[in-house]
Amino acid sequence: MATLTEVEMRKTTLVGRFLISFLTVIFILTICIGCAVGNQPMPTQPPTDGEPIKKESDVITPSLTYTPTLAPSETDEILRQLSKKEKETIAAKLVQTNNQCILPCLMGIKLHETTLDDAQALLAPSLGPGLVTRNEQTNEVVYNTTFETGNLILGGLSTHFSKGRADGINFQLGGLWRADVSMRAWTPYTLEGIFSQLGLPSRILFKYHGPPNEPSASEQGMIVSYYLYYESIDMIIAYNGQKTEDVPKFHFCPMQQKPEFIGISIGWYAKDIPIAGTDLQDASNYTVEDFFNLDWGNPDTCIDLDTAALKAQP
Numbered sequence: 001m002a003t004l005t006e007v008e009m010r011k012t013t014l015v016g017r018f019l020i021s022f023l024t025v026i027f028i029l030t031i032c033i034g035c036a037v038g039n040q041p042m043p044t045q046p047p048t049d050g051e052p053i054k055k056e057s058d059v060i061t062p063s064l065t066y067t068p069t070l071a072p073s074e075t076d077e078i079l080r081q082l083s084k085k086e087k088e089t090i091a092a093k094l095v096q097t098n099n100q101c102i103l104p105c106l107m108g109i110k111l112h113e114t115t116l117d118d119a120q121a122l123l124a125p126s127l128g129p130g131l132v133t134r135n136e137q138t139n140e141v142v143y144n145t146t147f148e149t150g151n152l153i154l155g156g157l158s159t160h161f162s163k164g165r166a167d168g169i170n171f172q173l174g175g176l177w178r179a180d181v182s183m184r185a186w187t188p189y190t191l192e193g194i195f196s197q198l199g200l201p202s203r204i205l206f207k208y209h210g211p212p213n214e215p216s217a218s219e220q221g222m223i224v225s226y227y228l229y230y231e232s233i234d235m236i237i238a239y240n241g242q243k244t245e246d247v248p249k250f251h252f253c254p255m256q257q258k259p260e261f262i263g264i265s266i267g268w269y270a271k272d273i274p275i276a277g278t279d280l281q282d283a284s285n286y287t288v289e290d291f292f293n294l295d296w297g298n299p300d301t302c303i304d305l306d307t308a309a310l311k312a313q314p
Contacts, residue, residue, distance in 0.1 A: 085150070087128075092149035094126040095173070098188040103197040104233050104266050106169045109159055111267050114166040119143050119159050127157075139163070151180055160268045168268025174261045177242055183255065189262050191254050192296035194228060194237060200292050202231040205277035208310035210246070222246040224310065226254070227277060234270045238263040246307065253302035276313065283309040 082090070099108040099122065108114075108122040116132070123130065123145050130145035141161040148154050153175040160168035173189065175181070187193040209223035221243045228237040239259040244250070265273060281287050283305045294301050 088148055088150040090126045091147040092153070094123075095147060095149055095155065096185055096188070103188070103194070103264075104169075104230075104235055106171055106264065106266065107157055109157075109166050109169055111167060111169070112165050114159070115164055116141055116143055116159075116161055119166065123157070151175065151178060153178075153181065158269070162268070166267075168270075169264070169266045170269040171264040172261065173263075176262065177258045177260045181258065183258060189237075189264070190296070191228075195292055195296060198230055198233075198235070201228045201288060203227075203229040203275070204280040204288050204291060205229065205275065206280070206283055206305060206310055207277040208307070208313070209241075210311070220246070222250075222307070224250055224252070224305070225259075226252075227275075229275055233266070235264070235266045236270045236273055236275070238265075248307050250305040250307050250310070251302055252305050253300070255296060255299040255301060278310050278313045 094107065098106065101108050101110075104111065109119055114122075120130070120143065127145045127147050130143050133142045133144075134140070139162070143159045143161070144156065146154070146156040153173070155171070155173040157172075158170040159166050160170075173186070176183065176186065183190055188197070205227045207225045207227070209225065222245075223241045223243050225238065225240045227239070230236075238261075239254070240261040240263070241257065242260050244257075280291055284291075284303050286303055291303070294303075
C-alpha cells in the first residue's frame with residue numbers, strides 16, 4: 001500500500017486555485033491522482049513481475065488530429081447553437097447528479113464495461129467533444145473532457161481504456177469554496193453522498209499542510225485535507241481543504257468547511273497512488289465505523305482533531 005503526496009491548493013484567484021489543483025492533483029489524489037487532462041501525456045504504470053519495463057517511447061502521447069466524439073451534425077452543431085449559460089446548465093445537471101449513476105460508476109462510466117464509444121456517447125451531448133490519446137503499441141487509450149457549470153465551478157474527467165474497456169477513471173471538481181456555492185447541490189460527492197453510495201471506507205486519513213518556514217502574515221495558518229480510501233475497489237477520494245487558523249484542536253466540520261478541490265481516482269488511476277497521512281483513529285477519538293455512523297445529513301456534525309497528531313506525519 002502506498003501514500004498521498006501533499007497538494008498546495010492556495011491561490012489568490014479562482015483560476016489560479018483551479019489550475020494548481022488540476023496540475024498537482026492527484027487523491028494526490030492530488031497527489032498525483034494521475035490526471036490525464038487536455039494534451040498532457042498519460043502516465044505509465046510501474047511494471048509487475050513478468051511484465052517488461054515500459055520505455056519512454058511507450059508513453060501515450062496526444063494524437064496529431066483532434067478526435068471529435070460524435071458527428072458534428074449530431075452533437076457539435078447543437079452545442080454551438082447554445083449560449084454559454086445553457087451549456088453550463090446542461091453540464092451542471094450531468095455532474096451534480098453523477099449522470100444518474102451510483103459510485104463507483106462515475107458520470108455513467110463503469111469499469112470493465114464501458115467502451116470508448118460508450119463514453120463519448122454519454123458525455124459529448126452534455127460536455128462537448130473531448131480529446132482522445134492513443135498508444136498504438138499497447139492499445140491503451142485515454143479520453144479527456146473538461147467542463148464549467150457556472151459560478152466558475154470547473155472540472156475534468158479522464159477515462160483510461162485497456163483492451164477496449166474502461167479500467168480507470170479520474171474526476172476533478174474545483175471552485176466549491178465559493179460563498180455562493182451550496183454543497184447540497186453536489187451531494188453525490190459530499191461525505192453523506194459518498195457514504196450512502198459506497199458504505200464504510202477502509203481508511204480515513206488526514207493530511208496537514210503547514211506554511212513556509214518563515215511565513216508572512218498572509219501565509220500563516222494551516223490546511224487540513226482528508227481522504228477516503230476504498231481498498232476493495234481501488235478508489236481514493238480526496239478533499240483538499242482551505243486555509244484555517246493553526247490551533248491545537250481542529251474543529252472538523254466537513255459539511256460546513258467546503259473543500260477547495262475534490263478528486264476521485266478509481267482503478268488504473270488509483271492502484272499505484274501511495275496512501276499516507278494520519279489515520280482518523282490516531283487524530284481523534286473516533287474509529288472509522290464511529291465516524292461513518294455520525295449524522296452527516298446534519299451540517300452541524302463535527303469532530304475534533306489533534307493538530308499535533310496531524311503534524312507528526314510527514
